[in-house]
Amino acid sequence: MTVMIKGWKKQYQMLNSASFDEVRGDCFYPVDPNDDEAIEQDIRNRADTQxxxxxxxxxxxxxxxxxxxxxxxxxxxxxxxxxxxxxxxxxxxxxxxxxxxxxxxxxxxxxxxxxxxxxxxxxxxxx
Structure with missing residues (x-):
């Protein structure tokens, strides 16, 4: 789970970078990027097999x-x-x-x- 949380934070950082300013809309699933427990719960709630x-x-x-x-x-x-x-x-x-x-x-x-x-x-x- 530690690796998944790090990955979640990396994607959050990338999506909130200036490179995405023109295409990024409002956050539709607000999770505090500094709260590892909230991130873990978000991962558990949304992970699937595709x-x-x-x-x-x-x-x-x-x-x-x-x-x-x-x-x-x-x-x-x-x-x-x-x-x-x-x-x-x-x-x-x-x-x-x-x-x-x-x-x-x-x-x-x-x-x-x-x-x-x-x-x-x-x-x-x-x-």
Missing amino acids: YHPIGTCKMGTEQDPLAVVDNELSVYGLESLRVVDASVMPTLVGGNTNAPTIMIAEKIADVIKKAYADAHEKRAVHA
Whole structure:
């Protein structure tokens, strides 16, 4: 929180500099820039994800205690469950997450189709 308060103060200082005089209007959320507790409360009240949360389901080896999914996005410890969304992205892309999420889904759709075809081919051979 200390770093966030310092960042809040820096943005406040920048926005109140002469460079912004022509474009800056009245302050619409008055917070005392000298009151760290008020700044912390402001940060807690207004912080959000900006609607592009990613990286909450780590991909990794089964030995990694933080890994949730393998390289085919199957969830460790559960059968027939995959996580196929932006939560498997290790880092945020430079733009909207929609297109990369679609590509993740397309890739895993191919993996699922191949696994299904392979399973049915084996059954047909052994029937």
